[in-house]
Amino acid sequence: MQSITVNLKQRSYSIDIERGAISTFADRHSKMDQVSRWMIITQPNLVDDYGTLLLMSMKKVGLPCDLITVPCGESAKSISQIEKLYRQLLSNNCDRNTLLIALGGGVVGDVTGFVASTYMRGIKYIQFPTTLLAMIDSSIGGKTGVNLLEGKNLVGAIYQPKKVIIDPNLLDTLPKREKVSGFAEMLKYGLIRDKEFFRKISDGSLPNNLNDESLLEESIARSCKIKANIVATDEYESGLRRILNFGHTIGHAFETLTNDGVLRHGEAVAYGMLCSGYISFKKGLISKSEWNEIEGTLRKLSLPKFDIPDHDEILKTIRHDKKNYEGKLHFVLLDGIGNAITNDSLSDQDIVQSLEVL
Amino acid sequence: MQSITVNLKQRSYSIDIERGAISTFADRHSKMDQVSRWMIITQPNLVDDYGTLLLMSMKKVGLPCDLITVPCGESAKSISQIEKLYRQLLSNNCDRNTLLIALGGGVVGDVTGFVASTYMRGIKYIQFPTTLLAMIDSSIGGKTGVNLLEGKNLVGAIYQPKKVIIDPNLLDTLPKREKVSGFAEMLKYGLIRDKEFFRKISDGSLPNNLNDESLLEESIARSCKIKANIVATDEYESGLRRILNFGHTIGHAFETLTNDGVLRHGEAVAYGMLCSGYISFKKGLISKSEWNEIEGTLRKLSLPKFDIPDHDEILKTIRHDKKNYEGKLHFVLLDGIGNAITNDSLSDQDIVQSLEVL
Numbered sequence: 001m002q003s004i005t006v007n008l009k010q011r012s013y014s015i016d017i018e019r020g021a022i023s024t025f026a027d028r029h030s031k032m033d034q035v036s037r038w039m040i041i042t043q044p045n046l047v048d049d050y051g052t053l054l055l056m057s058m059k060k061v062g063l064p065c066d067l068i069t070v071p072c073g074e075s076a077k078s079i080s081q082i083e084k085l086y087r088q089l090l091s092n093n094c095d096r097n098t099l100l101i102a103l104g105g106g107v108v109g110d111v112t113g114f115v116a117s118t119y120m121r122g123i124k125y126i127q128f129p130t131t132l133l134a135m136i137d138s139s140i141g142g143k144t145g146v147n148l149l150e151g152k153n154l155v156g157a158i159y160q161p162k163k164v165i166i167d168p169n170l171l172d173t174l175p176k177r178e179k180v181s182g183f184a185e186m187l188k189y190g191l192i193r194d195k196e197f198f199r200k201i202s203d204g205s206l207p208n209n210l211n212d213e214s215l216l217e218e219s220i221a222r223s224c225k226i227k228a229n230i231v232a233t234d235e236y237e238s239g240l241r242r243i244l245n246f247g248h249t250i251g252h253a254f255e256t257l258t259n260d261g262v263l264r265h266g267e268a269v270a271y272g273m274l275c276s277g278y279i280s281f282k283k284g285l286i287s288k289s290e291w292n293e294i295e296g297t298l299r300k301l302s303l304p305k306f307d308i309p310d311h312d313e314i315l316k317t318i319r320h321d322k323k324n325y326e327g328k329l330h331f332v333l334l335d336g337i338g339n340a341i342t343n344d345s346l347s348d349q350d351i352v353q354s355l356e357v358l
Numbered sequence: 359m360q361s362i363t364v365n366l367k368q369r370s371y372s373i374d375i376e377r378g379a380i381s382t383f384a385d386r387h388s389k390m391d392q393v394s395r396w397m398i399i400t401q402p403n404l405v406d407d408y409g410t411l412l413l414m415s416m417k418k419v420g421l422p423c424d425l426i427t428v429p430c431g432e433s434a435k436s437i438s439q440i441e442k443l444y445r446q447l448l449s450n451n452c453d454r455n456t457l458l459i460a461l462g463g464g465v466v467g468d469v470t471g472f473v474a475s476t477y478m479r480g481i482k483y484i485q486f487p488t489t490l491l492a493m494i495d496s497s498i499g500g501k502t503g504v505n506l507l508e509g510k511n512l513v514g515a516i517y518q519p520k521k522v523i524i525d526p527n528l529l530d531t532l533p534k535r536e537k538v539s540g541f542a543e544m545l546k547y548g549l550i551r552d553k554e555f556f557r558k559i560s561d562g563s564l565p566n567n568l569n570d571e572s573l574l575e576e577s578i579a580r581s582c583k584i585k586a587n588i589v590a591t592d593e594y595e596s597g598l599r600r601i602l603n604f605g606h607t608i609g610h611a612f613e614t615l616t617n618d619g620v621l622r623h624g625e626a627v628a629y630g631m632l633c634s635g636y637i638s639f640k641k642g643l644i645s646k647s648e649w650n651e652i653e654g655t656l657r658k659l660s661l662p663k664f665d666i667p668d669h670d671e672i673l674k675t676i677r678h679d680k681k682n683y684e685g686k687l688h689f690v691l692l693d694g695i696g697n698a699i700t701n702d703s704l705s706d707q708d709i710v711q712s713l714e715v716l
Binding site for chain 2: 082083087114117119120144146150153154236
């Protein structure tokens with residue numbers, strides 16, 4: 001088992017990476033202190049493959065454990081669904097010492113984390129991600145999110161889990177498109193923080209690299225380490241943590257302005273990174289050869305085609321992002337591969353010009 | 359102006375006590391860093407006396423400020439009301455750098471604090487209490503709460519305000535019954551932590567003491583100091599903070615089991631303190647003369663009469679309290695006036711016996 005620590009003083013926790021962790025979880029946690037009850041929160045489509053396995057193994061070692069599901073997709077992230085979850089916890093006798101296990105992708109992690117942060121003024125939870133994207137990104141750092149009609153993740157909290165458990169075996173059943181989406185975020189870590197890592201994973205014939213088990217596992221660990229370090233430095237996103245948004249500002253606009261399902265999150269981010277890389281090149285922050293390297297790698301992801309939204313709509317969406325402070329856009333650029341910086345003075349024209357590369 | 363600090367490292371804040379603070383607030387805060395917009399959250403019945411005054415003074419110094427109201431009473435604390443508040447903040451262009459001002463009693467503080475803890479993953483808020491109870495208790499320590507159909511405060515967070523502003527002038531319009539309710543919590547602070555303070559405020563002809571302005575102001579400050587120290591020692595209520603529940607375990611049961619409006623919170627707590635004091639006496643923790651002193655003081659509050667609920671119902675309600683851990687009841691007793699302790703092994707009989715004194 002490989003273990004990475006997210007250093008946050010009293011809120012520190014470990015990211016444990018181990019093949020087969022879903023089968024060993026119950027044994028490893030059977031003597032956890034101050035936990036009176038366990039509750040697995042997952043999605044219907046994960047019950048057969050993983051939910052039942054985890055639930056049964058918990059019961060086998062005598063742990064009081066139940067399982068509840070939330071709907072698939074963003075609809076799980078509504079306030080009314082959250083209220084339903086609270087009440088399900090109550091009817092299952094979950095008290096302050098109940099520990100929730102978020103078994104799923106980003107949506108399950110978001111709602112479980114939010115419910116944990118607010119049920120009885122805060123209870124413990126563990127992230128048990130089942131997608132590559134959740135393993136290397138959303139399960140780490142305590143961001144939770146709930147949607148309003150007006151937009152995504154407008155409600156939430158930064159509330160750290162007690163642990164993140166990563167079982168790379170769970171990726172065996174993950175659709176290739178989901179893997180590529182997660183892989184795009186891996187490339188992001190390399191681009192913003194670790195040139196050597198970027199070169200290592202972009203080398204060779206992508207995305208077939210994803211099937212190389214040891215490379216995949218090593219890359220997961222390296223990605224987690226990068227994210228853990230950034231979160232430990234800036235838990236509440238007042239500075240450094242912003243660089244994690246590389247490719248996300250424009251990427252989010254693409255996600256928002258296209259129909260559901262057209263672009264996966266990682267795909268939108270990949271397109272966003274293409275634009276942001278191009279802006280970095282145009283501003284003279286990266287060389288022509290670095291730009292070629294970035295573009296070449298991202299093009300190999302065989303991203304789905306999509307209709308580029310209206311430029312004014314893109315700009316409007318970007319300017320309305322909740323991350324903006326007093327109208328200032330903290331745009332993330334690359335000052336060389338492996339070194340992200342934020343820029344507060346990007347013009348609309350810079351952004352529109354970058355859409356050329358799509 | 360008197361200022362008391364709640365020491366919580368990066369989350370430290372001050373409790374500022376000043377007559378006329380509502381009129382000086384805008385000037386004092388006109389240069390506050392990183393605040394893009396202000397939003398007063400209050401109740402309809404407070405708009406004329408205080409809401410408009412604060413709003414106009416904010417506008418006068420050029421601060422972008424709006425005001426929204428929540429319904430009076432516990433109905434404001436439903437999940438659907440919280441969702442409505444989020445959406446009102448959005449439609450008022452409140453971003454991450456908006457600062458909310460909770461202008462009201464405990465309910466306004468609870469909902470404003472909760473919304474602040476979760477809107478856009480957490481924004482700043484200031485507590486501006488208008489009741490004695492809120493000034494000395496609920497506005498300090500960051501407890502926020504939302505109700506579910508199944509019970510009160512089952513959802514919430516511990517999320518500290520940036521500041522607590524206490525303007526004792528606001529008590530001029532407070533009904534006497536509300537003052538007595540707050541006064542009961544003051545007596546609690548004396549009983550659990552400060553014998554001299556207890557004697558000082560229980561001396562003379564209660565509750566007329568409440569009209570002695572300088573004694574009232576001094577007592578508010580002393581109460582705030584006691585609460586601030588306890589919260590600073592144990593922010594998340596894993597130990598010492600539990601003593602604040604003196605009189606609350608049985609008191610909450612009375613509140614839950616009587617019709618709305620029969621008992622104010624402080625009145626129920628006063629009755630609870632009577633029972634808990636009696637148990638302390640029966641267990642030999644306080645002397646006969648101390649018990650007489652406590653009983654005499656509480657009886658002077660001229661509490662409203664109420665029908666004592668069924669004993670089994672009281673026990674059931676107490677055992678279901680969310681504060682219990684693995685069925686263990688952390689009951690607060692007095693080991694002498696001014697020194698609270700917790701007891702984990704109280705029997706049902708101890709509790710039932712204490713109801714005799716009512």
